[in-house]
Amino acid sequence: MIGLADGEWHRLHPLTPLLRGGLGFIAVIGIIIANLRERLVEWFLPGLVCPPGEDCGQDDPIGYVVENGYAVIGLAALLGVLLLFVAGFYVSWRMHTFRITDEVVEVRSGILFRTHRKARLDRIQGVAIARPLFARIFGTAKLEVEVAGQDANVPLAYLGNAASDALRGDILRLASGSRVGSAASSAGAASGSLIDRRVSELLAPELDPSLAPPESVVRMHPGRLIGSTLLSGTTLSLLIILAAAITGTVFAVGGFGELIWTLFTLIPIAFGLASYQVNRVLKFLRYSIAATPDGVRIGYGLLSTRNETVPPGRIHSVAVSQSIFWRPADWWTIRINRASRQTSSDGSAQQNTVVLPVGSRDDVFRVLDLVLPGLVADGGDTRELLERGLAGSGPDADFTTSPRRAALVRWFSWRRNGFAILPGAVLLRRGAIWRELAIVPTPRVQSVAIEQGPIYRGMRLVHVHVHTVAGPISPALGALDAKDAEGFFRDAAVAAVAAAGTDTSHRWRSSEK
Amino acid sequence: MSSIDPVPGDWQRVSPKYVVVDLLGILVSAIIFTAGATVPFWVTREPAWLIAPAAVLVLHLLIAAFTPRRVRALGYRLRDDDLVFRKGIMFLRVVAVPYGRMQLVDVNRGPIARAFGLSELKLVTAAATSHITIPGLPETDAETLRDRLVELAESRRAGL
Numbered sequence: 102m103i104g105l106a107d108g109e110w111h112r113l114h115p116l117t118p119l120l121r122g123g124l125g126f127i128a129v130i131g132i133i134i135a136n137l138r139e140r141l142v143e144w145f146l147p148g149l150v151c152p153p154g155e156d157c158g159q160d161d162p163i164g165y166v167v168e169n170g171y172a173v174i175g176l177a178a179l180l181g182v183l184l185l186f187v188a189g190f191y192v193s194w195r196m197h198t199f200r201i202t203d204e205v206v207e208v209r210s211g212i213l214f215r216t217h218r219k220a221r222l223d224r225i226q227g228v229a230i231a232r233p234l235f236a237r238i239f240g241t242a243k244l245e246v247e248v249a250g251q252d253a254n255v256p257l258a259y260l261g262n263a264a265s266d267a268l269r270g271d272i273l274r275l276a277s278g279s280r281v282g283s284a285a286s287s288a289g290a291a292s293g294s295l296i297d298r299r300v301s302e303l304l305a306p307e308l309d310p311s312l313a314p315p316e317s318v319v320r321m322h323p324g325r326l327i328g329s330t331l332l333s334g335t336t337l338s339l340l341i342i343l344a345a346a347i348t349g350t351v352f353a354v355g356g357f358g359e360l361i362w363t364l365f366t367l368i369p370i371a372f373g374l375a376s377y378q379v380n381r382v383l384k385f386l387r388y389s390i391a392a393t394p395d396g397v398r399i400g401y402g403l404l405s406t407r408n409e410t411v412p413p414g415r416i417h418s419v420a421v422s423q424s425i426f427w428r429p430a431d432w433w434t435i436r437i438n439r440a441s442r443q444t445s446s447d448g449s450a451q452q453n454t455v456v457l458p459v460g461s462r463d464d465v466f467r468v469l470d471l472v473l474p475g476l477v478a479d480g481g482d483t484r485e486l487l488e489r490g491l492a493g494s495g496p497d498a499d500f501t502t503s504p505r506r507a508a509l510v511r512w513f514s515w516r517r518n519g520f521a522i523l524p525g526a527v528l529l530r531r532g533a534i535w536r537e538l539a540i541v542p543t544p545r546v547q548s549v550a551i552e553q554g555p556i557y558r559g560m561r562l563v564h565v566h567v568h569t570v571a572g573p574i575s576p577a578l579g580a581l582d583a584k585d586a587e588g589f590f591r592d593a594a595v596a597a598v599a600a601a602g603t604d605t606s607h608r609w610r611s612s613e614k
Numbered sequence: 615m616s617s618i619d620p621v622p623g624d625w626q627r628v629s630p631k632y633v634v635v636d637l638l639g640i641l642v643s644a645i646i647f648t649a650g651a652t653v654p655f656w657v658t659r660e661p662a663w664l665i666a667p668a669a670v671l672v673l674h675l676l677i678a679a680f681t682p683r684r685v686r687a688l689g690y691r692l693r694d695d696d697l698v699f700r701k702g703i704m705f706l707r708v709v710a711v712p713y714g715r716m717q718l719v720d721v722n723r724g725p726i727a728r729a730f731g732l733s734e735l736k737l738v739t740a741a742a743t744s745h746i747t748i749p750g751l752p753e754t755d756a757e758t759l760r761d762r763l764v765e766l767a768e769s770r771r772a773g774l
Contacts, residue, residue: 545774546715547711547739547741548709548712548715549710550708550744551708552708553618554704555704558704568743569741587619590620591620594712598712598714601712601715601770
């Protein structure tokens, strides 16, 4: 056992206080200095700001302190506050410790209000390494051990770059149940000066070459990313709002004079949406996805990067979808449901669930192969089946679709609306305008339900639901024939039980010797 | 027209006393909401506004009229590997939860149900949408069922 995962208590990177809160402190000092600029200039270059003989600048607090002979007390107080802050940061750093044993990862933190968070390693849902721009410059990274639940992550902020990479490998190895000794952790043998190391770390590819094939399986083309963003629902709704506002003003209120004011009120909305879209483009420009022995690794971010490793069996459902505007280019997007969720203001909860922001159909299959290993891999049959799931319609040997009478409630999609039960997964295909294929791996099914309201009852139609952990995908299908739905319920319930019994993915490498 | 029944067989029914509990609950809700619906009338003194409390009252009477059937429609079954629960006549719902997926089992007692010696059993899985609540179980039944379910869940423990 080497490195930080040796079961002993360790401290975080010494620069942590600076990165976590010290920056704000420096900023405050900066503001104070900026406000006292004239006084400082006066000190060093007398007569430049304040002509000799004039009494200026004596009415600010500093002038007051100096004039009344409180200079010593003032300085002492300032020094005291400074020392208190520095001591506070230092103690907080000293008391923030973590340890990783064979079973758990534990973090103790806080000075007055102590927290002690403990997470079982076989329950981890993923390990993420985030590098905000500032932390990147200092060669540090934030490691998050993701466990199931809302905001239940165990963050280790901040660690050195090499340390965080090594720790991620160790945590995943311990969690995997693999009895193989620590894979010769290549520290990268960083040579050269500190500056050289920083620069090479800053420019290094997101994927550790010793752990993953260096090539991402999907290449993000900037044109495609920008195009897909422009053709997204957000942009189009913005255009619709604009058009509605303009026509409304011109025709209803009557007069182009009013138009100016309407446009003015729309500017904030437009700015908000535009910045959201620009952020999306920047975030996914350096998107990468690759397979590692310990699961899928997804990286994104241009300046502030984030890199998530999701071990096998931690993906609770997958949805491949395509809006009608993306259809001419055959672009698709893939989202997943995961048991670890984050509420955050910067929209990282959304990033957390997107595994393919936009990609061609081939990209879709490459990514599906990673996130649902074994589903696409076993020959061309499944691929062909998935093709039908993506864009096909009509009943066939695998898909059971809605009956004709369902056209009353599924105007366009009744031919397409259907399900298929494979040995390893339940496939739900729906939507003719907004195509979606939801795939739920059977070992992850929590429960199965069928529902029928009065209208459906009159039409002998039924809703089916496959319950998985909460997320952007809710795998459900409406307007199925009652008999088909009953069959679905029976088969899916049996498949879920059988799959859960044989699933070993919570210790995904325990069979390795 | 026969309602959907994906797993034909004998369903365990809840206690018939639950009809009374449910009716009392509806009565309380009827009093509160009917009184609340008279507010527009008191404010405006327009007799036309009396339609609102009347409508609320009729709605509650309708719900109450169906209560015996609705309670009879509640059923659960312990199969080999999962628990199946069904409810509803107008809005029918059938759920199957594998034992290994249960994260916790709750037994709750409301004030009215307690007076009748009844409990409510709640099952929670990792999916928020699974929610299963079996009302109207006699207290001892609820506790044996809970212990049985916890035992079954423990023996079939799986990852998330």
